[in-house]
Amino acid sequence: MTAATQAGYKTQARIIKALAHSTRLFIVGELSRGERCVRELTDRIDAKMPTVSRHLSVLRSAGVLEDEKRGLQVFYRLRVPCVLNFFKCIEALQTNNGK
Amino acid sequence: MTAATQAGYKTQARIIKALAHSTRLFIVGELSRGERCVRELTDRIDAKMPTVSRHLSVLRSAGVLEDEKRGLQVFYRLRVPCVLNFFKCIEALQTNNGK
DNA sequence: TACCTATTTAGCTAGGTCGCTAAGTGATGC
DNA sequence: GCATCACTTAGCGACCTAGCTAAATAGGTA
Numbered sequence: 001m002t003a004a005t006q007a008g009y010k011t012q013a014r015i016i017k018a019l020a021h022s023t024r025l026f027i028v029g030e031l032s033r034g035e036r037c038v039r040e041l042t043d044r045i046d047a048k049m050p051t052v053s054r055h056l057s058v059l060r061s062a063g064v065l066e067d068e069k070r071g072l073q074v075f076y077r078l079r080v081p082c083v084l085n086f087f088k089c090i091e092a093l094q095t096n097n098g099k
Numbered sequence: 100m101t102a103a104t105q106a107g108y109k110t111q112a113r114i115i116k117a118l119a120h121s122t123r124l125f126i127v128g129e130l131s132r133g134e135r136c137v138r139e140l141t142d143r144i145d146a147k148m149p150t151v152s153r154h155l156s157v158l159r160s161a162g163v164l165e166d167e168k169r170g171l172q173v174f175y176r177l178r179v180p181c182v183l184n185f186f187k188c189i190e191a192l193q194t195n196n197g198k
Numbered sequence: 199t200a201c202c203t204a205t206t207t208a209g210c211t212a213g214g215t216c217g218c219t220a221a222g223t224g225a226t227g228c
Numbered sequence: 229g230c231a232t233c234a235c236t237t238a239g240c241g242a243c244c245t246a247g248c249t250a251a252a253t254a255g256g257t258a
Contacts, residue, residue: 006122006125009121012124013121013123013124016115016187017120017240020112020243021112022105022108025115026104039205041184047247049204049206050205050249051246053205053207054246057206062192064192069205071207071256072204074205077238080188082188085184085188086185088181089179089182089184089185090111091111092181122216136234137236149220170226171226171232171233173234173236193232
């Protein structure tokens with residue numbers, strides 16, 4: 001494995017890692033139905049707002065989400081809808097798993 | 100979020116987490132070209148065999164790989180080729196990222 | 199100005215992950 | 229049996245992550 005190849009895999013891994021958390025998957029699912037502000041997401045998630053805010057910043061810095069401040073609120077939305085296709089394969093894995 | 104929904108996301112997260120490492124992405128890429136034994140993979144990766152073996156067991160227990168022992172060697176192969184589609188979207192993310 | 203609301207950042211602890219070396223397992227050969 | 233080869237498991241230290249509370253920031257209102 002060359003250094004350049006390895007660097008490429010590290011960048012990919014960072015993006016995938018951003019998706020590798022149940023709360024962040026929930027957020028992505030929620031935003032697939034339209035933009036939401038932090039408060040709206042927090043209301044639907046069993047965690048405090050600072051925790052949700054941090055999850056959002058992980059997804060944003062990975063390039064999965066983008067944010068827009070309007071007045072007091074910050075709205076988040078999916079930047080790359082294709083991440084959703086992604087889940088179909090994961091579901092296939094789930095159902096095919098013996099255990 | 101209901102308890103059942105949350106459990107579903109946790110299962111998904113566990114599978115995605117298995118892919119969220121540069122070495123494991125490399126392994127998946129390598130196995131997309133055919134089965135390999137642990138030694139062959141170790142030769143192509145900058146890590147010791149026990150480390151590679153552990154990465155393989157993470158992918159196997161997530162259902163991404165399956166293994167088969169033949170003589171002294173253990174061969175691994177992709178169990179769900181669709182994980183590869185997955186990477187196209189990740190690449191789109193990479194190239195679209197400002198930084 | 200002061201105050202309130204929405205969100206982020208800082209600082210902490212608990213728990214998880216990654217790599218290593220050393221030891222264990224299991225099949226093959228002498 | 230004993231040695232060897234391919235691999236896995238155990239145990240350790242260094243590092244990272246996820247949640248919390250408390251404090252900081254920034255916009256809106258009076």
